Amino acid sequence: MYHFTALVTLLALMFYFYTSIGVARARAKYGIKAPAISGNPDFERVFRVQMNTLEWLPIFLPSLWLFAIYVSDAIAAVLGLVWIAGRFLYMTGYAEAAQKRSRGFGIQAGAAGALLLGSLGAILWRLVHG
Template sequence: MMDDMVGLAAVSLLGVLEQAYFSLQVIYARRKFSVSPPRTSGPPEFDRVFRAQANCAEYFPIFITVLWTSGVFFSPGLSSVCGLLYLYGRFRYFCGYSQSAQGRGNMSIIRDTRQNRLNIRFLRHTHTSNLSNI
């Protein structure tokens, strides 16, 4: 059982490191554009980096919850792979949004589709497991 969870733990740790990277980018942007805390707005270049980081941080708790729930109740391997795809999509989103607001492209559509597939698989598995217990 513990061997199965190594992939989930690795993806979780990678996600935390990604969030730290995004936060560091906000710190660098604050210094570059002279936006001192607690201000959250400044030049458009800073605003894009700040919003990209905030957008990614808003979805992180949902990502971790779905990753572990689907990994424990469905498939740790598949959940880990989907988690890696999600993190890659988030990185692309952050880089694109930081460059220009239009640069975020269709990443949100890709992310939402993957997240919904994970949710549907989890719900199907949970639903069929609950029916067999009745």
């Protein structure tokens, strides 16, 4: 069973849901009517956090689950929590200024890369030594 990975998956989806609510609130706060996505730099940064999170989910979630299956549920969950923490730092940094998003971005990209490469390595190892 992959209980830890399942829990982290739900936490990641809850984080994404939170960013979606943030966009809705920012639309109201800055007067940006749908479908517009520009017009106020503060809104645009909130919107980019949500979109960037969405752009990373197709890399993160399959890698998370493949790592859990082929390597370890617990280690996948820890790396998943690091990914979420990186996304949180990205969000809070970007809310202040676009230049402050880099640290969070690097942390989440590193966690996603570890999950992706770890999964690939484990699958290839099993193919060769299976």
